[in-house]
Amino acid sequence: MEKIGFGGGCHWCTEGVFQAxxxxxxxxxxxIRSDAPADTWAEAVVIHFDAAQIDLATLLEIHLRTHSAAKPFVPGGKYRxxxxxxxxxxASMLEGAISSLALAFDKPLSTTVLxxxxxxxxxxxxxxxxxxxxQRPFCKRYIDPKLAYIRKNFAKVTRSV
Known part of the structure; x- marks a missing residue:
């Protein structure tokens, strides 16, 4: 079992996406905290995954496409x-993957590898x-659209509903 952490917006949303x-x-x-200047606590998840079933590059792409990956870093902010x-x-693999995937985005990615x-x-x-x-209003408004997106665009790796 491998682990990776992802932060980006609300951890309720990130949790719901990766549970699917x-x-x-x-x-x-x-x-999660990292080293300065990212040493303040920020909302995030730690994902435990089987690399034989899902690769890290796919997890990264799902992450980048389901939150505001171009949002600038704000030191001390709870969203990173x-x-x-x-x-x-x-770290090496993710830095290369972010550089490659950045070409497919309209805005420059600000996602950092920490x-x-x-x-x-x-x-x-x-x-x-x-x-x-x-059925919570927050879930309907914010998480359901992300789940619909991954079911459409990442159907091969999405769990059945």
């Missing part, structure tokens, strides 16, 4: 578009936010 992907075994929702790596090989340093889970009441009540 085949090969993702677990999604830990909470806050980032990939948090657990080893140097992941070393994972620390994680703290969000409150239990927010865990599995979409899975526990997909």
């Amino acid at each position: 992907i085949r090969g993702v075994q677990q999604v830990d929702q909470g806050f 578009t980032a990939a948090y790596t657990f080893n140097d090989a992941q 070393p994972f340093r620390e994680f703290k889970p969000s409150d239990a009441r927010y865990q599995n936010y979409y899975a526990t009540d997909p």
Whole structure:
């Protein structure tokens, strides 16, 4: 089992998106810190995945396409578009993949590759936010469109509904 962290907008949305992907075994929702200037807590998830079922490049592309990956970094902000790596090989691979994928976006990507340093889970009441009540207005407005997008554009790796 491999791990990767992703931050980008609300962690409720990010959690819901990756829980819908085949090969993702677990999604830990909470806050991640890295090294300065990204050492403040930011909303993010840690994804535990089986690389034989889903590759890291596909997970990255799903991440980039389901949040505002061109949003500029704001030091101290709780939203950071980032990939948090657990080893140097992941960092190298992701930096190259972001450069390649950037050509397919209208705006320059601001997603950064950062070393994972620390994680703290969000409150239990927010865990599995979409899975526990997909009828919430927030889920209908923000998460459902992301799920519809991945079901359409990443159908081969999306779990059955």
